[in-house]
Amino acid sequence: MSHELFSLEGRVALVTGASRGIGAAIARALARAGADVAAHGNVNSADATCEQIRSAGRETVALVADMADPAAPDRLVHQTVAALGRLDIVVNNAGIIRRAPAVDVSDADWDAVVSVNLHGVFRLCRAAGRHLLAAGQGGRIINIASLLSFQGGLNVAAYAASKSAVAGLTKELSNEWAAHGINVNAIAPGYLRTDNTAALQRDEMRNRQILERVPAGRWGEPSDLDGAVIFLASRASDYITGHVLAVDGGWLAR
Ligand code: NAP
Numbered sequence: 718m719s720h721e722l723f724s725l726e727g728r729v730a731l732v733t734g735a736s737r738g739i740g741a742a743i744a745r746a747l748a749r750a751g752a753d754v755a756a757h758g759n760v761n762s763a764d765a766t767c768e769q770i771r772s773a774g775r776e777t778v779a780l781v782a783d784m785a786d787p788a789a790p791d792r793l794v795h796q797t798v799a800a801l802g803r804l805d806i807v808v809n810n811a812g813i814i815r816r817a818p819a820v821d822v823s824d825a826d827w828d829a830v831v832s833v834n835l836h837g838v839f840r841l842c843r844a845a846g847r848h849l850l851a852a853g854q855g856g857r858i859i860n861i862a863s864l865l866s867f868q869g870g871l872n873v874a875a876y877a878a879s880k881s882a883v884a885g886l887t888k889e890l891s892n893e894w895a896a897h898g899i900n901v902n903a904i905a906p907g908y909l910r911t912d913n914t915a916a917l918q919r920d921e922m923r924n925r926q927i928l929e930r931v932p933a934g935r936w937g938e939p940s941d942l943d944g945a946v947i948f949l950a951s952r953a954s955d956y957i958t959g960h961v962l963a964v965d966g967g968w969l970a971r
Contacts, residue, residue: 722953726751729801730950731793733784733841734811736761738911739861741769742939743808743946748773750947752806755797759783759811776801784811784837785829790844798848805854806950807845809838809883810861814913819874827875834879835886842890846899855898857950860887862903862961867969884961891959900958902949907965909937933966941966 730747734740736758744756744766753776756763763779770777778800782789797804812834815826842858849856864870865877866884884903891901908914908927917923918936928934945964948954963969 723947723951724751725806725947725950728752728805728950729755729797729803730806730808731755731757731780731797731804731845732808732810733757733793733837734759735766736763738913739906739909739939739942740808740810741766743810743942745769745773746940746943746946747806747808747950748775748777750951751775752950753777753801755780755793755801757782757793757811784841785832787836787840790837790841793841794844794848803852804845804848804856806857806859807841808859808861808946808950809841811837812861812879812913814873814876816872816916818872822874830875831879834876835882838883839886842886842901846890846894849899850894850897853897856900858887858890858899858901859946859949860901860903862887862905864905864907864963864965864968866903866905866961867963887961888959895958900949900954902954902958903961904942904945904949905961905963905965905969906942907931907937907963907968909939909941911939930971931966931968932971935966937964937966 730752732744735744735756744754748754748770755778756766757780767777767779862883863880866880870877887903
């Protein structure tokens with residue numbers, strides 16, 4: 718019974734930014750729970766992730782797109798349905814960060830971060846929403862937010878602004894689509910060991926400060942999100958929508 722509650726068998730997922738880091742781990746977790754998975758990358762292909770999905774016995778396709786391209790989200794939805802037959806779960810994970818004091822942030826860096834982390838996320842939610850509403854079988858959208866959906870951070874103005882906006886967007890869309898069985902939630906990862914946080918891991922002082930503040934006493938690994946993702950993608954979370962779930966080793970509770 719509990720196994721069935723979390724099973725994704727028969728479902729198809731699209732995961733952006735699945736070439737590495739958190740997105741690759743999410744794609745693998747969804748496949749292990751039974752979903753076929755379209756794995757997206759930008760400059761790096763998601764071929765290695767697709768290999769792992771196949772090893773889990775699931776179907777997959779590698780898709781390539783720049784999420785800053787306004788045409789990319791619609792194309793990704795069409796390509797997923799064309800390759801895997803349907804679409805039930807979308808994980809909006811692709812994201813970038815640029816670190817600099819606010820007074821030094823260039824327009825180009827601001828635009829780059831907001832284009833991928835917010836505009837791209839909205840457009841993919843919209844494309845998925847159109848598809849899921851028309852299909853009439855419900856669905857799941859999971860946006861990857863951040864601790865900076867709750868806090869301000871330092872030297873990451875565009876990132877904090879975009880991730881706070883993702884939390885608001887998640888709640889807004891959940892209200893519009895709940896009656897159609899389309900649940901829209903977000904996961905706010907804590908400090909996870911990926912390329913995105915490489916600069917912090919390398920900085921001895923920041924690394925120590927982070928470890929001292931995380932109640933769990935360690936950096937998170939991308940696989941620490943597996944349970945939350947499967948939960949939010951599965952029937953187990955049918956009555957949960959508009960929620961931003963922190964998976965942070967206790968950081969926000971501190
Ligand atoms: P990562 O290791 O740097 O991976 C970023 C992913 O996003 C890659 O797959 C990359 O594709 C893709 N991507 C980058 N720019 C893109 C673009 N313009 N168009 C399409 N895809 C693009 O980062 P990560 O740590 O796994 O982060 C994944 C998500 O989690 C992000 O939204 C991030 O903000 C969020 N997050 C991370 C942490 C953390 O501690 N790591 C904490 C909170 C939230 P390519 O490989 O092709 O470049």
